[in-house]
Amino acid sequence: MKIIWKVVYISSLIWDVFYPEKCMLCGKILEGRESGVCRVCVNKMPYISGDRCIKCSKKTDGLDNVCVDCASHRHIYRQGYALFGYDGNMERIIADIKYKGKWRNIEWLAKELAYHASLYIKKWQAQLIVPVPLHKSKLRKRGFNQAGLVAGIIADEYGITYDDRLILRRRRTKPQKKLDDNERKNNLKNAFYVDRLRYGKYKHLKTIIVVDDIYTSGSTVDECAAELIRAGVENVYFLSLCVGNGYS
Template sequence: MRSGAAGAGSFLLDLLYPRRCPVCHEAAPFGKDICPECRKKLPLYTGKRCVKCGKPVRPYESRCEDCKKNPHFYTRGVGVYIYNELMRESIAYMKYKGRKEYGEVLGRLAFEDAEACLRSFRPQAVIPIPLHKDKLRQRHFNQAEEIARPAAALLGVPLLSDALIRAERTGAMKELSAAQRAENLRGAFKAGRRSFSFSRALLVDDIYTTGATVDAAARVLREAGVREIYFMSVCIGAGFMVDY
């Protein structure tokens, strides 16, 4: 469903600019934002998850190796889809090929697919992981904000895009270890407002890999007085312990 535009406006928009499906990248069927058969291809993880970070774990484990070793500043979270080739491509189209609209679609679908879990967190505000202003200028939008928008709307809580500020530019982190990532992100965020009037927040990002980004953001919110910080990411990044 198209959000925002309604009725005749939406009909015309669909006619003039058919939405692209975030899986096959072709025009989606009329009035839809994903092909029904592509919807079924989204790699939802339904097995056992780490009770802390939500990464896949073996049946006899409750926490993943990473969470056993490293304490986190956030309370709990979930990455909904496995970061496979399909998701990698979809997110790359969104971030680097101008398919901004994929953000809202993937955000809504991820929310639907993890709805019971996300509602059980009872967040009072949704906070996207911010981009540095230089990067925002380059990309024109923050993908985390696009992903977060439907989650906030469906939860009926405010979307606070100014709650956190990306204070420093952080380099690409693909090649870094978990410890190097955490170090790289030290001081990366600061609180965007002086006080927070809620005690439970849901952070939103596109991919959760080592958790360094979410953790750095959660730490700032903690220090600002938010007591419980949860996260939702569209994907669980590589590096988990179970083979598929």
């Protein structure tokens, strides 16, 4: 992880002494071995359990290997894993992180994702992890890319190289979740590009994981995957904190 985030983490440990960590759902001060959420609220977290789509990881009815979305839409990425469904609780947690400055909540979510996705991450054998990029104007305004924080923590846990400047956003796009599925595709056309100069040093790497916070129809990951493949990458996988409803 970049040195700047190490400094931020050390500062946050000192901060903890004065402002102890609170449950990100109910606000109770966490105690003992609790982390992220308290022991009551952990049961309210929308972990995806049971049968899941072998392509995108959405919950399925167990009758088919793939969800209805993946049965009707070909994806460019190879496979992906998400930890949570996108319910009201997740919506609030993500909004708190993005708009209320509670970015430290990312750490527990990312570590949970890293832990639960371990079989996938080991199987994929990716040599590089990249986040879905924010447009630079948004990054300046928010100060951080939440997908970048998740990706950085996972990269650290597994000793995989992390790069948040390989794939970049060419122009601002509308929030995907506010659009219908056709609009989502058009919204992202040519939105991303790979920094070819930077890619030069990764030419020997063939497998990359793209990280996002919310996966819906998969258009964002597919657009990133298309650009990476155009640059020379062979396999693109994704990890996401949560999955919302896409085509279905």
